[in-house]
Amino acid sequence: MSDARQWLPYDYMRHTRFNRDILDLAVLAQQFQDAVMAFEEHDIESVTQELRELGIPEEVLDSNSMGGYLKWVEDITGDAGGFRWALDMFVGILDVEKLALSENERAALESRETEEASNGAAPCAVVGGKVGA
Amino acid sequence: MARVHTDAEVARLLLHQKRYAIVGQSDFTRDAVRIQETLRHLIRLLRAFQPYSAQVIRDAWDAARLPPVESDDYDAKTYLDAADELPREAAGFEWACQAFLATLDTEVISYGRGRTRRRSRADRRNP
Numbered sequence: 001m002s003d004a005r006q007w008l009p010y011d012y013m014r015h016t017r018f019n020r021d022i023l024d025l026a027v028l029a030q031q032f033q034d035a036v037m038a039f040e041e042h043d044i045e046s047v048t049q050e051l052r053e054l055g056i057p058e059e060v061l062d063s064n065s066m067g068g069y070l071k072w073v074e075d076i077t078g079d080a081g082g083f084r085w086a087l088d089m090f091v092g093i094l095d096v097e098k099l100a101l102s103e104n105e106r107a108a109l110e111s112r113e114t115e116e117a118s119n120g121a122a123p124c125a126v127v128g129g130k131v132g133a
Numbered sequence: 134m135a136r137v138h139t140d141a142e143v144a145r146l147l148l149h150q151k152r153y154a155i156v157g158q159s160d161f162t163r164d165a166v167r168i169q170e171t172l173r174h175l176i177r178l179l180r181a182f183q184p185y186s187a188q189v190i191r192d193a194w195d196a197a198r199l200p201p202v203e204s205d206d207y208d209a210k211t212y213l214d215a216a217d218e219l220p221r222e223a224a225g226f227e228w229a230c231q232a233f234l235a236t237l238d239t240e241v242i243s244y245g246r247g248r249t250r251r252r253s254r255a256d257r258r259n260p
Contacts, residue, residue: 006203007203009212015197016189018216035164035167039164039168042160047156050160051156054158060152065152066152066155072239072241073156076237079236083230087229089226
């Protein structure tokens with residue numbers, strides 16, 4: 001007779017930090033999606049206007065050297081758009097919606113109210129996760 | 134943009150032709166510094182996650198003296214497959230994070246980061 005038994009995620013996964021590490025990654029990555037999206041709102045016009053309000057003279061704003069820096073603003077926000085594509089893909093792969101957390105556990109984790117919220121949470125299973133499926 | 138600048142500060146920036154420092158005053162730069170900090174944090178988490186594998190999970194179960202799982206247990210297999218695959222995805226995403234971090238590594242952002250630190254120190258001295 002075999003000693004093997006059915007796998008019970010709550011019994012087994014509490015012996016590793018795997019679930020908590022996934023969730024830490026997922027929460028930060030999701031928060032970062034919003035930050036990167038907001039960052040993409042900056043453009044040459046908005047930065048120029050800020051500098052104008054700061055009191056920087058028009059001749060300085062129109063100079064070639066300043067133009068190079070302002071062009072760089074556009075380049076960076078363009079790169080941010082490309083990066084967000086990769087970020088969105090990664091968040092989708094982690095697919096935390098498939099994690100077997102209760103509403104309270106999820107809310108506590110996402111708000112990062114207490115360290116105990118994740119330590120005390122019953123470990124979850126990535127059942128049906130996109131990568132492992 | 135935070136209205137903490139003085140005419141003297143603007144005049145000083147213009148006098149020294151520090152165009153990168155002028156751009157470094159913007160909300161754009163402030164947000165870029167925050168993005169840079171979060172990227173570094175994210176990279177730390179991604180690196181910590183990459184040593185995981187199905188074998189690491191199995192070893193943890195063995196160390197806890199848990200009974201072996203049935204070989205045909207679908208949920209366990211799905212989980213262990215994810216333990217092999219997700220760290221590889223994390224490594225790929227870390228590459229994207231590093232690439233974006235490199236694009237932010239400029240004198241404008243360096244100036245903005247230093248400015249944030251100086252302001253934080255000043256705030257601590259004058260609460």
